[in-house]
Amino acid sequence: HSWLECTNYDASSTSNQEYWSAAACTGYARCGSYQQSHGFGIDTGFDYRPLLHNKPCQCSKDSPNAYSASAPMATYVPGQKVCLAYPAKNHVAAPCTNQYIPDTGVRIFRTQHPASNLTGDDPALHSWPVEYKHLNGPHQNGVVDYKGFQHCPKFCEDKGRALCSMCFNLEKDIAPGVYTFQWEWDFNSANDVYTSCWEARQFTMLTTHRRKSVIVQQMADIIQSQAMPEADNEHWWDARVKIIQEWLRANPLRIGVPEDGTIETIMQQISRGDKYVHVRVKAWNHIVTELQGIPGVCEKFATAEASPELPIELPPEKQELLQIPEDNNCDQSEQTISPLPLNTNEDPQESNVQPVSPFRGKLRPNKAKTLHHDSNPPPELQLSNQETKPKPISQMSMMERQQEWLRKKAEKAAAEKLRQQQEAEKELTFQPSLIKKQIPTKPVIEAEKAPSPPRLTRLKSAGRQRKQSSNTTKTAPATSKSSSRSLLDTVKAELAASTQPSTQLEPSSTPSITTPIIPTTSTTDPTIAYVSKALEAINNTAIISSTTPLTTASRKIGDDFHYDTTSSDTKGRYQLQDPTLFDLTSMYRKKDKYARCDGVALQMGRREDTHQEQLIAMAGALRHKVLFVLGGPGAGKGTQCAKIVAEYGFVHLSAGDLLRAERASGSENGDMIDRMIREGAIVPVKVTLDLLRKAMVDSGRDLFLIDGFPRNYDNLQGWNDEMTDVDVAGVLFYDCPEDEMEKRLLERGKTSGRTDDNIDAIRKRFTTYHESTMPIIEHFAEQNKVFHILAISTPDEVFEETKKAIEPIVQTHLVETTQRLLNAVFNNDWATYVVT
Ligand SMILES: Nc1ncnc2c1ncn2[C@@H]1O[C@H](COP(=O)(O)OP(=O)(O)O)[C@@H](O)[C@H]1O
Ligand SMILES: Nc1ccn([C@@H]2O[C@H](COP(=O)(O)OP(=O)(O)O)[C@@H](O)[C@H]2O)c(=O)n1
Incomplete structure (x- = not known):
């Protein structure tokens, strides 16, 4: 009968909808590796009837064979149109069969929450909490309509192995994490069930610059919100954590955030609150204490224009928890904010603890002092407070606020230095017999x-x-x-x-x-x-x-x-x-x-x-080092790379240029590459990677800009598998609005002679970019490797921003090599x- 062969199939082109393309598949069903190695539609026993086995899925999610490099887990983006691919296995009403081939319907399910780990049981048949409607429409018995399961356009060319596909729309606000999905096909009747199960990792779209002002506003709001969560309301924590996570993702460079363990503390408190419901209020208070007074929370990284027309993306039932105060200027936070009241029935060990981070005075004693905002400051601070009478932050100018922040930072650094000195002295006291090694002179x-x-x-x-x-x-x-x-x-x-x-x-x-x-x-x-x-x-x-x-x-x-x-x-x-x-x-x-x-x-x-x-x-350098350069088509990647090469001497390798050269060389892959480029689709990684590797070796150099790669999950996986001897220093991400990119490409098309600089191909490339490349950028952003550069101003202005990302990399490279x-x-x- 049938099974899901692919759980993330690129069905955007007609050819991919008609014929199976392994290159278009970037996600597989659980334990799909064996099936994948035999080929699409070949019978290997991968079809599964749960009612005969009393288990909803054929193999369990913690099976060692669940996913492999050749049959990886899918990665989805919120709001994505997810397409699934499966073989027809003769079950389609068509002129080459008859109109009464049965198909009782297909249903697609998923679990409610992302899994905290990939173990445990799947929901029983028909008790999956979330259901999706596929977009093929229902098949009608007695009609040759190629709908429902039977959406297999070239069925009559190969009844057994013809490609069928169906798509569904993911929610736009699905939270990040790994979810389990189930595809259920009822063949002859609702009691004749076939299932395939799979996991998909859910990325959030990297927030674009327009959204940043919204996030900043949300951050200001949640920090100031003094609303007490109702005891039985479990959403207040999730809503807040979601905003903080979004804020962290939108600010991968941590602009404005001090490097003193603030982020680590926030993350620790989030996982503490995730784990133990009863300490959430306390954990939240710690988080707020960490966030207060960081200029980056309010203004630093949100240099983009305010966009009040954009809605705050929280469902209404969660928004009410955020009760935004009238005067929600984040800059006043240090003076005005008092943390959430503590619940008396919380963590008994901590019930009398002041609402400051548990790490204050321990790992980072300096911070407690600088961020202290109790109405009664400790005695040792009272005198100086009275003497200096600091201006409230809300009345300070931008410059003054910066200075104040720098002053506090310096204070913290001094306290930390003192602490380290004291610790070092302590160590020496405990090791009195430590003898300094005699250093031999040079032989x-x-x-x-x-x-x-x-x-x-x-x-x-x-x-x-x-x-x-x-x-x-x-x-x-x-x-x-x-x-x-x-x-x-x-x-x-x-x-x-x-x-x-x-x-x-x-x-x-x-x-x-x-x-x-x-x-x-x-x-x-x-x-x-x-x-x-x-x-x-x-x-x-x-x-x-x-x-x-x-x-x-x-x-x-x-x-x-x-x-x-x-x-x-x-x-x-x-x-x-x-x-x-x-x-x-x-x-x-x-x-x-x-x-x-x-x-x-x-x-x-x-x-x-x-x-x-x-x-x-x-x-x-002992190892090659690369900087990936990503962004939408026409964002100006090539333009900036040329400037970087002129200024810093990297080797620029454009995946698109290499593919076009390969196409022109009359190679056996030429036709395939040509087709993919015209369709705006991504060429299988093996081809691109071979070209990149050869160009790197031929150059004999060690610092590379790799432009337009990795552009999808297949590219990334291939790189990770093959290029273990190369370090990825980071990703330059050129972020440009689509209408601007379209304008640039149409202009470039007048002279570029490129087969894909026309409006049809441009639109397809935009789709590929959003669906396939953004998750990769997001993936690197999670590793803190993305330099987010707005690419809307003039090339020279964009280059000024680029320099800020490049210089530390060049400098580090120089330092490391010198050190060696x-x-x-x-x-x-x-x-x-x-x-x-
Ligand atoms: N900052 C910019 N402002 C206006 N036009 C630009 C800018 N950067 C690049 N361009 C132009 O836009 C087109 C696309 O740029 P290109 O560097 O080829 O983009 P990509 O390599 O990202 O496809 C080119 O014609 C280029 O001259
Ligand atoms: N890693 C890559 C990069 C480009 N390509 C192909 O090459 C085309 C042009 O890429 P490019 O980087 O030169 O151009 P832009 O789309 O960025 O303007 C893409 O649309 C893909 O068809 C690919 O298949 N794999």
């Missing part, structure tokens, strides 16, 4: 006696030989620099040796040279001490927050080190020292033309050395080197 003598065994696994620059160290030692060094000079000579000697034929490079020849040297500032060797200090400074800056604004071109790292984006045409340079003091002069980002590698160069040498002699070594090179210097680990 110069050994190195000179026996040249290094350079394990040069990486590329050597072609056609270049370094001069022998004798060339570089001819000028007599000043006495005060002798040790650093020895180090330099050693390094140079080792590198010179490393360029000798490999027969001389027995790995066992000088094991002592690989002895790690632990960075320390206590050493007497000035170079080592210096590099150690550099490492320390760089270590302290290695994690550069993506939200850190880069307002100045030059950034200070520690006291002595600078990162300067403008100092050379290579874009980044660590000025490690005053070159008059040491031989080690600088490290900077460099493209090695011969080795075809991006990396960091270590410049070491006497000033009398030639530049080439000074350039001792270069380390490239410095570590390699300490450890004599030549394997990481590319000799220039």
Whole structure:
């Protein structure tokens, strides 16, 4: 009989509706892997009659075979038209059969709430709480109408394996999470039931900039709402949590939110409240305390225009719980808000606890102080309060509020530092026998006696030989620099040796040279001490927050080190020292033309050395790093990528360009690619990924912009399976309204010669974008990897925003590579080197 073969089928094109396309299927029924590997419509025993087995579904959701990489779980977007695909298995009334083929009806069900984990029983037959109406309309017995189950347009071409499909509309406000669905086909009668069950993960659409003002307003409202939940009303918690989650998703960069554990505390309190109903009021009070006073809650990230015409998207029964006060200006929150009254029958252990976060005074003692808003401040604060009489926040200007916020932040940082110091001291008291390790000095003598065994696994620059160290030692060094000079000579000697034929490079020849040297500032060797200090400074800056604004071109790292984006045409340079003091002069980002590698160069040498002699070594990134570039068609991805390449030197790989080139090359996939592009559909990942991988390898570089990929779940899955050796630094998401994109594409169509820049194909591409690409962006947003960039202003203005996202990535890359090179210097680990 029949079964669901696909639970998320792209039926937007006629060809996909008529013939099965594996590429159009991005979700499978439970335990569908075996069936999928045999092919659409092949009998493998996948049809299932629940009434014969007393179980609503053939396999359980916690079965190890429930989903696999080749037959993954579906992912839906709220409001999506979900299409299901199944084989006809001869059961269609048609001219090639007869009009009386039975079909009593199809029903589609789902569970009420998202599953907290994928275990447990399914609802019994006919007791599923939510039912959907499919869109095929009911089949009428005795009529050849291809309706209901029988929507199988090419049935007569292959009665057994012809493709049938049916769609239904998901609710627009379905909450995120994984739900279970059931497809029930009643064949001869209501007692002749076939079922297929499946799970689908439910994404929320990433909120666009227009919605942000709404979310901000909702946040302000719920923070200020003092409405007491009725004891039996379970919606008040869900409604609030939903808004907070939406707010977090809409602000993936956490703009305006301090990085002091605020988000972690909020998340902890949400899961606490989710778990224990009786502590919800208390958990809510903690959350409110965390949120109060964060400028981002109210204004920071909602720079977009207010859109009062948009409704607050809460059902009426939930809205009443939010009782918005008359004057709902969020900026007054610190003065006016009092948390919800506590329920006396709550968590008994906590009933007398003040409504501040449980982490206050423990993990983050500073925060309790800065956010304290009781009417009676603690005694130690009273005096200063009286003295300074701070202006209420509501009366402050924007600048003043910012300053106030910064002041509080600084206060918190100072308190945290103090706490850490105290903790460190405490640790020392408990470990009195801790002895500082004696650091060996650099094994110069050994190195000179026996040249290094350079394990040069990486590329050597072609056609270049370094001069022998004798060339570089001819000028007599000043006495005060002798040790650093020895180090330099050693390094140079080792590198010179490393360029000798490999027969001389027995790995066992000088094991002592690989002895790690632990960075320390206590050493007497000035170079080592210096590099150690550099490492320390760089270590302290290695994690550069993506939200850190880069307002100045030059950034200070520690006291002595600078990162300067403008100092050379290579874009980044660590000025490690005053070159008059040491031989080690600088490290900077460099493209090695011969080795075809991006990396960091270590410049070491006497000033009398030639530049080439000074350039001792270069380390490239160990792993490739990519930035995905996504957005609707015509959002300006290609335009921005060109600017990024010009400014920062990434390699730009456009999936669309690669596919078009492949089509033009006369490859065997050419026709298929052509069809997909005209239809605005997504080419199967294998084809695209092969092209991307080849282009990456051919480029020989390590920082990539991958434009227009991953565009659907199939793309993402393929990437995750195949490209485990590549790091994804983030996603640049260009967000542009559809009417603007349409206008741009029609304009581009006048000259682009593209077969898909016409109105029909553009509309199809929009559909694909909304249905298939947005969930991917949402997926990355949940991992906090999305840089949300509004793409409506001029290309140059959009680029200014782009820079803010790119600079920290470039900077981090530079820091990491520099760090690796410095570590390699300490450890004599030549394997990481590319000799220039
Ligand atoms: N910010 C912008 N404002 C106006 N037009 C733009 C902007 N960015 C790009 N364009 C134009 O819109 C069209 C589509 O841009 P393109 O970069 O090709 O988009 P995508 O790669 O996202 O499809 C091009 O003709 C481009 O010149
Ligand atoms: N990962 C990708 C990217 C593009 N494509 C195809 O290439 C077409 C053009 O993509 P593109 O990125 O060049 O153009 P825009 O639609 O972004 O303007 C898409 O509509 C798809 O048909 C694909 O199949 N898979």
